[in-house]
Amino acid sequence: MNEGLFIVPDTGKDERFVDHPYRKGPANIQFYAGASLTTVDGINLGSLCVVDHQPKELNTLQQRMLGILSKQVVHILEFDYSLEVLKSQFLDSKANEIKLRALFESSSACHLLVGRDMDILYFNRTLADFMLDKHGQKMELGAPILNYVGEDFIRSFTLNFTRALSGEKITFEDSLWHDATQIWWQFSFSPAYDAAGAVIGVSYTASDISELKKSQHEDDSKKRALDRIALMQSHNIRGPLSSILGLVDILHRAEVAEVAEEVSMLKQAAEQLDEIIVRLVEQASAKSYGK
Incomplete structure (x- = not known):
């Protein structure tokens, strides 16, 4: 018997099965061969079975084929399980993304995610509406962020962006002119991390604090x-x-x-x-x- 295979050529001659109801009953199993379904982690999922109504023998090639088939079944089961796990993770990630996006979209503050190359990765509706209303600019993903930064703020923005890329979190207040209107802002520059903990860009927030001032x-x-x-x-x-x-x-x-x-x-x-x-x-x- 090969490793992982269990073969009973004639159940009528095997004392373990001679009186078994599956042999004597309607199933009439006179021959049995089973290959264990074992994962790479050593977990036994069951067996791939071959039965017949007549006693018989499996030659070496047939035994090898049964072993190969059992491994293929395990691969299929593991692949199916992996797909389910990935699907579950994807759905969870999507749900979290929807919640996070809803949070940002409902915020009265301007939120922006800028890549390491100063390209726009994300912006919320508040920021998009503000730029269109005050400056007549339509924001686009992938565009250089400096295209949307006023001349009176470029130096400060670039300096604090660089500091945030190095892992520093910066918060400060300043006033800027927008369409002949002076607005007081509270600015926040924070490093943005990926799942592995690497800095992928900068998270930027601007909150209008004019009423507070x-x-x-x-x-x-x-x-x-x-x-x-x-x-x-x-x-x-x-x-x-x-x-x-x-x-x-x-x-x-x-x-x-x-x-x-x-x-x-x-x-x-x-x-x-x-x-x-x-x-x-x-x-x-x-x-x-x-x-």
């Missing part, structure tokens, strides 16, 4: 206004009040009986007013510095 400017204006109010309260109001307090103190020390009560009341009122002004100045200063 406007809000910050308004906050700064409010702070300066509060500073002016505090200064006015401190000097323009408290200065004259200090003079009044000084005069009241002189009158109080003079101990003029006819106006002693009025001087005492005036001093008390002036001191209360001074305390109120001090609190107002402190509150204005606290708001000015965000406390």
Whole structure:
């Protein structure tokens, strides 16, 4: 018996099968030959079987052919399994791609993937619409990215692109002019990697932060206004009040009986007013510095 082959020339003469229902029953198996179906990993999938209703022998060539057929069956099964695995991986990859694309397409930020040779590999709809609306340019895959970068940003873009290719992640803010409109941007340059971990290009993101900058400017204006109010309260109001307090103190020390009560009341009122002004100045200063 060859390795991997199991042959029973006559089941009626083999005590293991003489009373087997497959031999005595309707199947009437009088001859059996089987070749194991074993993968390259040593996993036994079963057997490729040949049966007959009459006892017989397999010659050497027939045995070899049965062994070859069993290997072909294993190859076909492994190939079919590999196809299923690849199909599953492809479908998973496609699903992830759809999710990722949907995420980028729904983003309000401009997303761009640039190859090592500065060719456009991907851009989202937000960026495409912006370039068409503000600059009258239709973006195309494979085109040089510098065709779409303004002269006032080429140097910065090229420098940060090169830094990102070396593995560095860069984030900064800057303002650019687009169609006579100044827009504040937050820029991000990050290295893009393939499955093996090699840098294949640069992932670029630009987010419009003009409203945030406007809000910050308004906050700064409010702070300066509060500073002016505090200064006015401190000097323009408290200065004259200090003079009044000084005069009241002189009158109080003079101990003029006819106006002693009025001087005492005036001093008390002036001191209360001074305390109120001090609190107002402190509150204005606290708001000015965000406390």
